[in-house]
Amino acid sequence: LFPAFSGVIHRSNLVPRSSSAQAIRWRNSVSADSICGNLLYRVLGLPFNFFWLITWLLLTPLCMWGVYRLETRAADAHREGDGRP
């Protein structure tokens, strides 16, 4: 009725065998929550969630500078098209 129990449950016994179960397990291991909520992922000494957000604090001005340049260029082209100074 019950499977033989040797006394120690090895981690490999708990690994799901079916491919769909393995796919779910893989997705869980690489999901945003798993990465952000896992303190083993460290970049420059910071937990990944801190690192990710601080990186975007620094990247946002660069991205916005690009948008600003594009908008300024478009506005200049528009003025030249109108023949205005």
Next chain:
Amino acid sequence: VNSSLVALTFISVIVSAGAFIGFYAGTRRKMDLEQWTVGDRGFGMLLVWLLMAGEVYTTFTFLGASGWAYSKGAPVLYVLGYQPLMYVVSFFILPQVWEVGRKYRLQTQADFFHVRYDNKYLAAFVALVGIIFIVPYLQLQLMGLGMIVEVASYGAIHRTPAMIISFVIVAAFVLTSGIRGVAWVSVLKDLLLLFSAVFVGLAIPYIYFGGIGRMFTELARANPAHLVMPGATTNLGHSWYISTVVLVAVGFYMWPQFFGASFSAKSSDTLRRNAVIMPFYSITMPLMFFIGLAATLIVPGLANGDLSMLTMVRKTFPAWFLGLIGGAGALTAMVPAGVMILTAATLFAKNICRPILWPGMADQQVTKLAKITVLVITAAALCSAIYSSPTLVALLLVGYGGVGQFFPGVVLGLYSKRATMPGVFAGVVTGEVVFVALALSKHDPAMGLNAGVIALCCNLGVVAVVSLLTTAQRGGFDEHSHVSIGA
């Protein structure tokens, strides 16, 4: 020499220097309503940057950010989520707001609603809601200031007299110099805040742990749950995080005082460039989090998490340095408080009293009434700060939920000709009612979401439905040039 005397001397010198700058900025200028509220629309990029930074980085930066990192843990990361996004929103909205502000000589947020939707009652309602939600934000500044001075003076000055003295100074230089005085005090305040945040934020992890990485290793070993959602809370999970980031990112520039600050700029390009460089200032935030997180290991069990930063500074550095930090913290409260008082007073006099109660008021009478209202609002905020004590972040989030409801009216007002006055009016009322009902019944967060976002969704739905059901008689600012706002 007595430590408290040394610290108090530093605090007094810094606050006095701030007061002097504030008073001096307004001398030799005729303070009519235009000069007092929007600095004659002549501020260049540096002054606008300082003024905006002065309003964005407040006592919340100084105490609330480290306080939440200490007491709540990972949920405080919502601050790093919304800050870059709110500047993106401001990049697209504020220059448009400035353009219509210049064209129609607008001075307040309620003026914007008045001209766009051609209804003085909607404008008065927006002004009233703005004032109601400015008071808790003002209370936040007052409470923070009281805490800073009390701790930094080693308890020699109790928080109530500290709040009263500082706010009398703020009210005085707001009356004398208006927004120009506040902008110039921001110069000193921002220099001190940047120095304090960078120095203390880097020094504390190095002094106690040998570096930021090692501090996180210690934290992950001692209290790993604190570093991941929901931290030390039970109800602030990922849904709350995302909804709060969305609410604050769209709601931040809906604070009435930011409209006044935007109108003070020399050009719309000034505001665009300002939005590009402002996120660099946000780097002070993670440094404040580091102090709060370090404090969880070094001084565990503080009854009030908002005091974690000052407690760490007091434990680590000499008295003169604590005085320096205390002075910086006091200015950090005084500068935004100045703009808030000025904005609330102008909203009351110009958008509630003149159009609704005394239609015949001359511009000079409006200016005089606004200056009297400065004293009334300062007194009201002082009373609420002395007699109630929720945490600083809780106070701030209440405000965002309230002013965030102006977002559909502002954005649709700028970009859509189909949004109608009844639609926007009904939407704002619905949003405010839903938000207040959820907040008062302790349902914030509700269903895991920030109550302000739920209210904003209801607001947007009502605006859409009512606007579609009503006739769009007028659309856009171009067809409202007949509406006179006056100065």
